[in-house]
Amino acid sequence: MMGDQVFLSLNDERSEFYRWSGDHLAQVAIERKGEGSPLGAIYLGRVLRIEPSLNAAFVEIGLDRPGLLPIKKQGAQPSEGDAVIVQVRREGREEKGVRLSASLRTLVDTTALAKGKQAPALLVPAPALWQSALEKLAPEQIESITCDRRVDVAPITDWCRRHRPGMEGKVAFLAERDWVPSRADINDAVAEALEETVLLPGGGQLLIEPVRTLTAIDVNSASATAEKGIERTALAVNLAAAREIPRQLALRNLGGIIVIDFIDLENRNKREQVLSTLREAVGIDPAIEWVGNMSRLGLVELLRRRTGPTLQEMWQARHG
Template identity: 75%
Template structure:
């Protein structure tokens, strides 16, 4: 787990929610959400089974969205049939042509059966958690130094939520108008602009090329920008180590999910490959959404899996002004 003490900046306006994590003079996470644009994960619905696909061992369930959700049946109890009403929770947001992923294993501290009584599907029973709820729930209280709200009226509700859901954070909530934020909004926006670039220059001169495609995200590590002007030649190991420490931060900041394939610079020495892999596994502590890190192949390839949650940074920032 990272030892950095993080500052959280919150702007909870009706027309737009902003959440920023800042540590060690760097932006770690940036979320901007307008009403209706956020993640549906965690929402609970009374849905209607449209059809059961035996070949997929899954059912398609209408919950009131443009596309039906997919409900895997492998671990379900009684098998639903077409037309059945089912209570489901969104496990994963939809992407492109795919609908949301659903489960009947609903995890909420209320009686959802009582909520569904008298309702006709499709109907929302519990709204998805707000973006700042989800973001704060993913963090350990000890890693957060402060939670700064840009409106005084938001301090009490945020502190009350922390008291109920993230005890230990409630005394860290404070008001500070955004004109007094350090970093400033201008600083934050500059860092966001950097994170929208597909290239990342590492401190020692190496470079990352980050290319999200439809099925995965490919990250190429290279030493093409290694700094000859500094008077020494960067080794493949040192560039790879810098990349391993930087990649989890970039994934969190850009909110890139799914399968990530990292192509490190080739290392013939097995011990050096293990050193890079260990650096990567230590660095992922900064990002609670990273669920799995694989081994490194002889060619320097490493796969990892990051949980999808809402739109990417590029999608969030598209069309944003101010």
């Protein structure tokens, strides 16, 4: 089976990452210059205050809002005004700052970098967009990594050799006009992913409605045929939905609480079959952290980790 194709378009204005899997667009990441994620960056921060009720400290690292650093109950405790070396582990959202950790994931000698610096100071910048994206993929999963500029091939190959052995021989230059799928194909796939309605194979559809506090997904039979009986039709649509929903969540980069309203099934075994299919399908997306049980009414909750802006936000910024 052919692996996934990665397409990279990197320039001074923005970075774009597209992953094509089979005949579907599977992942999109777009970042304009100066608007990158701080995830993974290491800072020399200054403790502003300790919050005992949260068992955490608020740390100034030079961003718009202080970061939150959980404090271990045992061991040395930071005090207000202390300088601490921390790494961003989770992005800020809404009115909350980033989540920090004093346990660093790096091979760099950060103590040496911090010497002589005053907090707040950036010690190690966050990974580039393409680095963060490739880091989450297995080398055997990738068939090719195509760059639209020759100048990018060498540094990406070198990075893969050090961080993702097995990918380095898959990096090559190909002018964007010769991409297959083409840029037009990618744009069409993104346009489809921005629609609220997703048509399912064999009939049926998903209605995906992100709101401020959660994302609601309604499954309905739409044009699915009922020749084999209503219950069998409902089961077929639900199974197709269970297989498609994780792909849609990953492509649209929707995080937080997801509530899926499957078509009602009176038979408990069939409800379990749908739930089992969903739990198997979420394996494609490591950002999905939890899948709940199905209620009698066909409702299932799942939790997907927030990982940067949604596809809609990235695409709007690209054309902004």
